[in-house]
Amino acid sequence: MSVLLHISDTHFGTEEPRVVEALVTLAAQQRPDVVVLSGDITQRARPAQFRAAKTFADRLGALVLAVPGNHDIALFDLWARFTHPYARYAKAFGSDLEPVPRFARPPRYRRQHHAPMAVQERRSVRGADRSRGCTAGRRQRAAVARGGGPPACGRHQG
Template identity: 65%
Template structure:
């Protein structure tokens, strides 16, 4: 079985030490094949914040992919924002802004949806859509195919529609035709798994909450997603677990389980509350 942990919107500079410690324990317990950090790594793109983020990711001692979010571009330094917006991200996480991970049963394609001239809104270009579709079209049927962006490609609340990724409809049409199964995102600090309809194959939006930041939404705790594919989730099954942080217990506990089936098998979705929160 492949295990992937999605963490998002860490906003280093507003991180909470007790939540970080709990997340580190969870990662060590789960022993994932991959951790995906889906943007807004820092609060204000300061070098010290990027350094703290990189130290934390290194401490997990597992492979990871990281993409920038809108908070990872300098906000007040307009010269840096327009001339070299990713310099600090690159210094901490390397020059590849759109990394790809591939294993026999898992493909993860990251897309940089930030733009220096935008404050918070994201965008996916025609060339990015085509690049991702090309990679997707050359995968094997055994691979679960995941695209990672920062801004959401589907929302559950009307108030969040303003945050939708620009170009998402064109992207989803092309990526569905090319074989995408899941599109992961963050940005709005609200976790959910949402089936997407109207495309050539079933796809799901998988949104993560804020992993360790104090900038939580009202009544929504810190959370991360754990995805399991293969093994017990065989025959095309994928298990997506939402793990919430409990301030009372100082640890992450499973809060919701969503079971889905991919295109190659029966299309279905089932969301369950766990029998136990321990």
């Protein structure tokens, strides 16, 4: 069975090194055939943020399909925003804004079962579980740092 790893809203420029390393480790363990890197790859579409995102994508060891989000358009450079909004994205990931994988041969089928897995690193979520004193983002980062498992922050287990 083919393995797909979907990573969304990485917001490079605000990334946390531990989360980046945990995702690289996860990709090495799962050995995906395709990685989909989608939406808001960068925080402010700055060249250095795209370089960091591309370096990360290259470390995943699989075909990467990158799909930009609204944060991947120049924010403060209005001329670039209106004349060539995806130029910085295109320099890092290519000009195809809706990539489709093209395999020289079919992906390898090596698993009996599929296990959907999604990891999203978020700084905070408004109104998220305030009664327990932790944000969804903190719980998600804690789960990734532990190598998966049920989300829980450092103060609350379960």
